[in-house]
Amino acid sequence: MSADNREQPEGRRPIGLYLGGGAFALVIGAVVAGSLSRPDPLSFVPTPVAPRPPVDHFVLDTVTVDARDGSGWVYFDFDKGSAVEGPLAGWDLAVNRYHIVVNGGTGYPGAGGAIATTAPWAAVTEAPAAGYETTEGALNDGPATPGLERWYTYGFFSHLLEPKDETYVIRTAEGRYAKLRILSYYCPQATPGCVTLVYGYQGDGTRRLTG
Structure with a gap:
């Protein structure tokens, strides 16, 4: 029998098998540890419903919309x-849970629309023309506004929705303009469905988005 065909001595195992098994165990351990160490998300208490009189100037505000009831x-x-x-x-x-749509499009009475931009908030000083x-789609049939539909990223380990670093320009139902950023999707105790928006709304009808 040639040397190439000799059996390995009993009890001897290839070192690569052990190395591969060790690496696999490390990966599994990292996945388990990551899933157990879920961070606390930024959270806000829902803003009470309190409509104010219409304004004719630029307004900055933050509001938390209570969209926890997905029905x-x-x-x-x-x-x-x-x-x-x-x-x-x-x-x-x-707003319905993590879905956000504008009042504009086929079947909607408003002139609403949205543009997503990666420009910093302070750099967005005028709404595009x-x-x-x-x-797209009726409210009772799974609608989507492309400029707003994917405002978040999903954390594989945290299982949380994290807002993207984007500024959205909104044309309102009446044809006025606003800019907004989404700060959070969570109520206290990490309860999902509280969508917190910081926005600047121009009530004078111009496209200027500064005070």
């Missing part, structure tokens, strides 16, 4: 600075 949509009106009671009251954004994406 229906919650409506927000920039002009009133608040959630409003149902679509007949006039609205600019509709065109390029706005409108809502």
Whole structure:
């Protein structure tokens, strides 16, 4: 029998097998540790529904829309600075859990639209004249506004939705303009469905998005 065909001595194992097994165990350990060390997300208490009189100037504000109940949509009106009671009251954004759509598109009464941009908040000083994406699909049939639909990233280990570093320009239902950033998707105790928005709304009808 040639030397190449000799059996290995009993009890001898290839070192590569051990190295491969060790690496696999390390990977599994990292995945388990990551899933157990879920960070606490930024969270906010829902803002009470309190519509204000319409404004004719630039307004900066932060609002937390309570969209925890996925059985229906919650409506927000920039002009009133608040959630409003149902679509007949006039609205600019509709929120259902992590879905956000504008009041514009086929079948919608408003002129709403959205543009997503990676520009910093302070750099967005004027709303574009065109390029706005409108809502596709009815509210009761899984609608989506392309400019707003993927505002988040999903954490594989944390299982949390994290807002993207984007500024959104919104054309409202009445054809006015606002800019917004999404700060968080969580209520206290990491309960999902509280969508917190910081926004600047121009009530004078111009495209200027500064005070």
